[in-house]
Amino acid sequence: MKKIKFEKFTIKDIVFLAVITAVTLLASGPVAPLVMTVTKLGTQAFAMALPFSIFTSVGLRKVKKAGSLTIIGLFSGLFLLLMAPVMFFNQFVATLLSEGLALMLFKTYKDKITVLFSSGLFSFFTIPTTVAVNILLKDSSLSQQIGNPITFVLLVLGTTVLGFLGATIGNKIADELQKAGKL
Amino acid sequence: MHRTEKNLHPILSLVFSLFLFVSGLLFVKEKWFLIYILTFLIILLIFRFGGTILKIMPLILIFGSLMALITTINGSRWDVLYSFYRVFALVPAITLSMSIKPVHLVRSFNQIKVPHWISLGFLIVIRFVRIFLDEIRQIRQAIILRGIRFTETPVLWGRAFFIPLIIRVLSISENLAVSLETRAFSTEVEGTAYETITFEKRNYIFAIMSSTCLAVYIYLFIGGEL
Numbered sequence: 001m002k003k004i005k006f007e008k009f010t011i012k013d014i015v016f017l018a019v020i021t022a023v024t025l026l027a028s029g030p031v032a033p034l035v036m037t038v039t040k041l042g043t044q045a046f047a048m049a050l051p052f053s054i055f056t057s058v059g060l061r062k063v064k065k066a067g068s069l070t071i072i073g074l075f076s077g078l079f080l081l082l083m084a085p086v087m088f089f090n091q092f093v094a095t096l097l098s099e100g101l102a103l104m105l106f107k108t109y110k111d112k113i114t115v116l117f118s119s120g121l122f123s124f125f126t127i128p129t130t131v132a133v134n135i136l137l138k139d140s141s142l143s144q145q146i147g148n149p150i151t152f153v154l155l156v157l158g159t160t161v162l163g164f165l166g167a168t169i170g171n172k173i174a175d176e177l178q179k180a181g182k183l
Numbered sequence: 184m185h186r187t188e189k190n191l192h193p194i195l196s197l198v199f200s201l202f203l204f205v206s207g208l209l210f211v212k213e214k215w216f217l218i219y220i221l222t223f224l225i226i227l228l229i230f231r232f233g234g235t236i237l238k239i240m241p242l243i244l245i246f247g248s249l250m251a252l253i254t255t256i257n258g259s260r261w262d263v264l265y266s267f268y269r270v271f272a273l274v275p276a277i278t279l280s281m282s283i284k285p286v287h288l289v290r291s292f293n294q295i296k297v298p299h300w301i302s303l304g305f306l307i308v309i310r311f312v313r314i315f316l317d318e319i320r321q322i323r324q325a326i327i328l329r330g331i332r333f334t335e336t337p338v339l340w341g342r343a344f345f346i347p348l349i350i351r352v353l354s355i356s357e358n359l360a361v362s363l364e365t366r367a368f369s370t371e372v373e374g375t376a377y378e379t380i381t382f383e384k385r386n387y388i389f390a391i392m393s394s395t396c397l398a399v400y401i402y403l404f405i406g407g408e409l
Contacts, residue, residue, distance in 0.1 A: 011368055012360040014300045018307035019315075019356040023348065025308070026315050058349055071304070078305045079312070081197070082280045086204065137208040173345050182353055 002107040006066050013063045014071070020059035021075040027051035041134070041145040042127055042155030049123035049162035056119040057170030062183055064109035069099040069118050086133050094125040112171055120167035124160050191230065191279070192386045193288040194295065199393055200279040206397060207272030210404060211265050216272075222396050223275040230389055235278045243277075246270050285309045291380045300370045307359070314355070315348075322347050 031047040060068050073095025080087035102118035109115060134140045146152045177183040190196070203223060210216050227236060247270035254266040285306065292302040326343045333340040 009300065009370055011300075011303075011363050011370055012356075014304050014370060015307060015360040015363065016352075016356040018304035019311050019352050019359070021304075022308045022311035023315050023352055026312055026319060054345070058352075062353075074301065075304045075308050078301075079308050082283060082285075083277070137205060139209075139212065169341070169345075173349055176346065177349060177353070182350060 004066050004103050004107050009063075009065060009067070009071070013065065013068070016062055017059055017068060017071050018075055020055055020062075021072050021079070024052055024055040024059075024072070025076055025079060027055060040147060040151070040155070041130060042152055042159060044130065045123045045126045045159045046155050046162065048126070049159045050166040052123055053119045053163045053166030054170040054173070056122060057115050057167040058174050058177075060109055060115040060119060061112075061171065061174035061178075066103055066109070067099070068109070069095045069122065073122075086137070090126055090129045090133065093129045094122055097125040098122045115171060116164065116167045118167075119170065120164040121160070123163045124156070127156060127159065190282045190284065190287070191389055192380060192382050193283045193291045195382070195386050195390060196279045196283050197288070199390075200276045200283075202393075202397060203279065204273065204276035206400065207276060208269060210400060211268045211272055213404060215400075215403060216268060219400050220271060220274065222400075223393070226389070226392055226396065227275060227278050229392075230385065232278050232282060235281055236274065239274065239277055239281065243270055243274055287380055290378060293375075294380060299368075299373060303363075303368065311355070315351075318351050319348065322351075 028048050028051040031051070056069060056072055059072055070092070073091045077088035077091035080091060098121040099118050101121065102114050105117065106114040109118075131142060131145060134145055135142065174183055191199075207220070210219050213219070224236065227233075247267045250270050251263045251267040254263045258266070289302040289306050292305075293299065322344060325347075326340065329343065331340050331343050
């Protein structure tokens, strides 16, 4: 049975993951006002799904080591910590969950499907984290947060679809770069 | 050795920013919420954060009003007020976190033995957000010059945007990694602090004042009476 292999990160890996995090945060900049103003559960994840999954999947194709997505989550969380402390937990826990699940299923980043699942599911996993934060801090019950169930289901489905779409686009970009010998 | 002068110790600011963020949101529905906010605003003013508060206040008022306006769609009068308060509750936390200088935070991280690669990565993220903002601007200008429009040819626009951007990411990170390696940076070697961030007397005073006030409000929140 294949086991998850944990390899050491070199300074090159860390630098690349940090730079890709910076670009990911910048790419999600245009949707930030929407994320900040809309309170409906799932809207934030829906808006962030595409930019996050595109860039994180490129990052994972370059640094194919277990823990890469969690490191991206840690860096973006630390950056967001200075704006909204709770966002740190949101980012970090979501990356931990999606990477954990992807690696449990497929064991290694050498297969493209692991990258697809890991970065594609990241935004989806921010939803339960947001629910937990809202229950703990805003005293808002699950039903209050969900509101109209149909809209909520559509948002969750949309988040998942956009996440996987972004991850597919990211993989395509990585394929082209690999063909050109740049990755 | 570095004296934090006007700013508080970065770790202290970060910890209290987190506490005030959480407590602010928890206390929103309490009768004494405005007194709570006022208490911490006074403490921050005593510690010379007036300028920062003034800077963020317009944004908080606009954002808070917007949140309240959205809540009017299906919320009661109290819900509208609480959604404004939720944004207003962030003022003390944001004031503290905005006062943190990233370089000082990284140096403090090093002092408390946070792994070197974490603080290095964090610093790169902060530094490169600005650099890539210019890169993205340049790429978008090139796209406009070539007459590519997202509305007409979205796939071509995507290629023209993402490929050059990722190439820049690769070349910049490659150069930066080489540059760091030649300066003996490594994930295995422990780094030394370029300057020591000291924990001065005003930090102790701030910690004692804020903790005492916070303890009183937590006592009130859990049902205690004064």
